[in-house]
Amino acid sequence: MMKDEIIKGVFIKKGKKEGKTIAIFGGIHGNEDVGVKMIDKLCEKLEIDTGTVYLAYGNLEAIKKNKRFTETNLNRCFDEDNGCKTYEEKRAQELMSVLDKCEALLDLHSFTNPYGEPFAICEENAFDIARQFDVGVVSSGWSKMGGGNDGYMYNQGKVGICLECGPHYKLNESMQRAELAVDSFLKYFNLS
Numbered sequence: 001m002m003k004d005e006i007i008k009g010v011f012i013k014k015g016k017k018e019g020k021t022i023a024i025f026g027g028i029h030g031n032e033d034v035g036v037k038m039i040d041k042l043c044e045k046l047e048i049d050t051g052t053v054y055l056a057y058g059n060l061e062a063i064k065k066n067k068r069f070t071e072t073n074l075n076r077c078f079d080e081d082n083g084c085k086t087y088e089e090k091r092a093q094e095l096m097s098v099l100d101k102c103e104a105l106l107d108l109h110s111f112t113n114p115y116g117e118p119f120a121i122c123e124e125n126a127f128d129i130a131r132q133f134d135v136g137v138v139s140s141g142w143s144k145m146g147g148g149n150d151g152y153m154y155n156q157g158k159v160g161i162c163l164e165c166g167p168h169y170k171l172n173e174s175m176q177r178a179e180l181a182v183d184s185f186l187k188y189f190n191l192s
């Protein structure tokens with residue numbers, strides 16, 4: 001299936017039929033392989049019938065360096081008035097311009113703690129979707145803090161879900177969880 005790069009590291013795929021527009025992000029934190037590998041895979045293999053999906057690599061510079069971020073935590077920069085000075089603040093502006101076209105976001109993360117349990121972060125308007133993911137915990141109330149991309153969506157009445165897929169080092173297991181989540185997310189919005 002054709003994909004076009006609309007902004008550096010952001011790809012678009014369109015189904016034949018009109019439908020909803022959603023975004024899937026990975027690598028908002030550059031050292032989190034699960035999301036980055038999932039975006040690789042979706043760019044290569046994802047086929048949709050309906051609607052539009054934006055696939056984005058989050059923090060391009062940090063991904064290159066395999067670091068969480070270069071100057072500031074990108075997931076604290078999703079605010080139109082972020083100052084636009086650091087690399088991450090500038091990148092957040094680009095990614096917000098993508099989110100402004102979308103009604104829902106699934107942002108894929110992973111974590112260091114080898115014993116940590118996977119969980120989702122979202123608000124009540126996304127509980128139905130997050131319940132379909134293979135996670136025991138759904139955490140909410142974070143969007144008030146500001147700067148996160150899930151909250152950026154929620155504060156505009158849209159769906160934003162941050163999924164912590166599991167430990168980085170359990171790559172296969174965390175990838176499977178990411179895949180399942182992407183699947184339910186696409187189905188929920190009738191893209192596939």
Ligand SMILES: [Zn+2]
Pocket residue numbers: 028029032109110
């Ligand atoms: Zn993260």
